[in-house]
Each structure stands twice: as structure tokens, then as C-alpha cells.
Amino acid sequence: MWEYCGAWLLVIITFILGETNIIPNGVFAAGGDSPTEFYLNTACIVLLLVGVPLALKLFSLNTQRGLRRMNKDEALCSYHLWSCVRLGLLLLCAETGLVAYFLLMNTTGLLCACMAMVMTLLCIPSIEKIQDFLKNIEEERAETVNMD
Numbered sequence: 001m002w003e004y005c006g007a008w009l010l011v012i013i014t015f016i017l018g019e020t021n022i023i024p025n026g027v028f029a030a031g032g033d034s035p036t037e038f039y040l041n042t043a044c045i046v047l048l049l050v051g052v053p054l055a056l057k058l059f060s061l062n063t064q065r066g067l068r069r070m071n072k073d074e075a076l077c078s079y080h081l082w083s084c085v086r087l088g089l090l091l092l093c094a095e096t097g098l099v100a101y102f103l104l105m106n107t108t109g110l111l112c113a114c115m116a117m118v119m120t121l122l123c124i125p126s127i128e129k130i131q132d133f134l135k136n137i138e139e140e141r142a143e144t145v146n147m148d
Contacts, residue, residue, distance in 0.1 A: 003084055004124055007091045011117060014095060018102035026105040040100045044112040048093050052119055055089035058082070059123075072134060079133055083125055090116045090123070 017023050028036045059082045097113030100106075 001124070003087055004120065007087055007094075007120060008117070010091065011094050011098065011113070014098045018098065023099060023102040025102050028103050029105045037104050037106065040104055041106060041108045044093075044097045044100045044109045047096055048112045048115060051089045051093040052116065055086040055119070056123075058089075059086045075134065076130070079125070079130065083123070086123055087120060090120050094120075 014023070018025065028034060028040065093116035094113045097109040097111070097116065100109030101113065102109075
């Protein structure tokens with residue numbers, strides 16, 4: 001849970017840095033005619049379109065694949081590790097979008113950052129999610145024992 005608070009704090013700090021003009025506002029803004037503006041906006045959008053599904057799918061694949069060979073402690077460590085990886089990918093999308101927003105003063109980057117941060121809200125581990133994860137481990141073990 002501390003990781004999620006830290007990620008949100010980092011995004012808030014980045015936003016404050018942009019609003020206080022420490023991140024230079026509108027340096028690359030050229031009214032939509034600049035190739036730099038096009039490339040930065042495209043990079044934000046592509047990063048979001050690749051990063052969000054990748055973050056969600058990698059978490060699912062890596063936690064489900066290793067259930068058979070893990071005990072509960074290892075499974076919880078794996079769950080935490082992949083939660084942090086997922087958060088890191090989403091945070092990368094959000095920070096890139098925010099920086100692009102302040103450099104271009106174009107709302108495309110801000111929209112990408114908001115979408116990435118909304119996805120972090122959907123990925124916060126809760127007691128129910130962890131209990132479901134541990135229940136899946138037990139079911140996988142029971143199936144493995146029954147097959148042998």
C-alpha cells in the first residue's frame with residue numbers, strides 16, 4: 001500500500017513542479033505545427049496503449065503461472081513484486097504524460113496521465129484480492145494432488 005501512496009505522491013509532486021514552472025511550461029508548444037509536439041503526443045499515446053494492457057496482462061500471467069510451485073509466503077512475495085512492476089509501468093505512463101503536458105501545454109499528455117492513474121486505482125491490492133489469490137493457490141495445489 002505504501003508503494004501506491006508513493007506513486008500518487010510522485011505524480012502530485014510532478015504536477016506541482018509543472019504548475020510552479022520548474023518544469024518549463026510550453027517550451028515545445030507550437031500551435032500543433034511542430035514535429036516535436038506530434039512525436040511527444042504520439043509517444044504518450046503509444047506508451048499508454050502498450051503500457052496499460054502490458055501491466056495488467058504481465059501481472060496475471062506471472063502470478064498464475066507460478067502458483068503450482070510456490071508456497072504461501074513465496075506466492076505473497078510474488079504477488080507483491082508483480083504489483084510493484086504493474087505500478088511502475090503505470091507510473092511511467094503517468095509521469096511521461098504529465099511531463100509532455102507541461103512541455104507542450106497540450107491536454108493529450110494530461111489525458112494519458114489521468115487514464116494511467118485511474119488504472120492504478122483499479123489495481124490497488126485489497127484483502128479480498130489477496131485472499132482470492134491465496135485461494136487460487138490452494139485450488140491449484142488440490143488439482144495437482146488429484147491429478148497425481
